Amino acid sequence: FAGEVALVGAGPGDPGLLTLRALRALQNADVVLYDRLVSDEVLDLARRDAERIYVGKASGNHHVSQEDTNALLVKLAKAGKRVCRLKGGDPFIFGRGGEELEALAAAGIRFEVVPGVTAAAGCAAYAGIPLTHRDHAQALTFVTGHCKGESDNVDWAALSRPGHTVVFYMGLSQLETIVARLREHGAPGTRAAALIEHGTRPTQRVVTATLEDLVHKAAEANVASPALLIVGEVTRLHDTLHWFNARA
Amino acid sequence: FAGEVALVGAGPGDPGLLTLRALRALQNADVVLYDRLVSDEVLDLARRDAERIYVGKASGNHHVSQEDTNALLVKLAKAGKRVCRLKGGDPFIFGRGGEELEALAAAGIRFEVVPGVTAAAGCAAYAGIPLTHRDHAQALTFVTGHCKGESDNVDWAALSRPGHTVVFYMGLSQLETIVARLREHGAPGTRAAALIEHGTRPTQRVVTATLEDLVHKAAEANVASPALLIVGEVTRLHDTLHWFNARA
16 A cells, blocks of 8 residues: 555644544544644544644744654655644645655655645634725735744835735744834724734733734733734724624 | 535535545534536536535626525534535635625524635646746735726736735636726736636636737637636746646
8 A cells, every 4th residue: 555645634623623534534644744733623633643743843942844844744654654733733834744745756656735724814713803894904924923034025015005914924033023024014093903922712812902002912811822913903993893702 | 403504615616635634524414505516527426315405696687695605504513403505716705705604603503614626726736837846936925806886996006016826716707807907007918817717627728828818819719608717927837847738
């Protein structure tokens, strides 16, 4: 039997946001390789006897490199294993899924891809924030605020303009820089924004602000990673449309 | 019993891409209101005795207005019905879900939102096209190419720049205009693009091209709606990473 790899999006956290196909891939797998952003409840849906291998980053410490993960996937599949490569959100949106598939393709391994609910869609839905809206946002941009080097490639002038929504994945650690760059490129201090901590989880918190007081409010509320930052006037709709944890 | 509304993303077409929560909402509903982009296989997962109401556009003909849909949702919930409002893809990404919820909130109706796999994520996964990639695309923008009026709000200069991926929802009818605007704003004729017809469905077709020959190739292949347009160098990875319908 030739092994194979399913590259699977686990969604934003709530196990109810797993797709039917993702559930099938999990229950079919001999081995599950998973990242830091995959929730325990999702992982619990794998077969009891499946091997579980953590390949995510341990913040600050050394971690499994992308090359090591690629090599492990190839090795397991060549050993005949059915491998589920489980990533938080969607594997093709800031998931480096493409790089892993290139390694599999080069080694002649069979694979399939199961898309997932990306963090932006999940957090926005559970926070009551429409990402596009005829009155406020006709376009939607996703960027990663994770790494200093990467954020220098960002087109800040375009992101600063009105009439669209910008979502920063993993933006919390760079929050001050992000706000400063947007302001430098013309975004007004009154532009609305929201930080969503633990999006879609029972512990979800939403902090709404403007660019002027966002850094202060985030510090005051002690917002912690993982958190998603949404910048745009649509975030004002949270006041009217919030429904999840509505009693909190 | 007070009625309630679940605003649910049905995903891009493949019923296997429905989330567990979406399935539960469908099976819980007395009434299902659905759009044109919801597939028959997904609709078949509703209860046998549930009322099904089509509120989508009939191409060219008159259709149910957004205001009528809003009013119908309020009326059904007030009559005590459990309503599932089912939209293709994700309800907050070009789904006008926000407008429907504003009407529900104003009427004091209880609601929840179930995010879905948006068309871009679904089509990209099944076409083997990573939407972001460290080497090719550090950001990702979604715009709608559906309506002439709306596309005039588009920041064409930003979309034309290299180093990111742009996805046009419903871009087929405006394909010539989209390509012309990108070229006018500096995108080279060699920039890669892909059109995905019937994404995630057994009938899926992928046409890869460059901006120079995209319009010609789309006409030659007789690509029909619904189709998603992806512009960016990542689309070149389809050649290496395609896996779905791989025998076709």
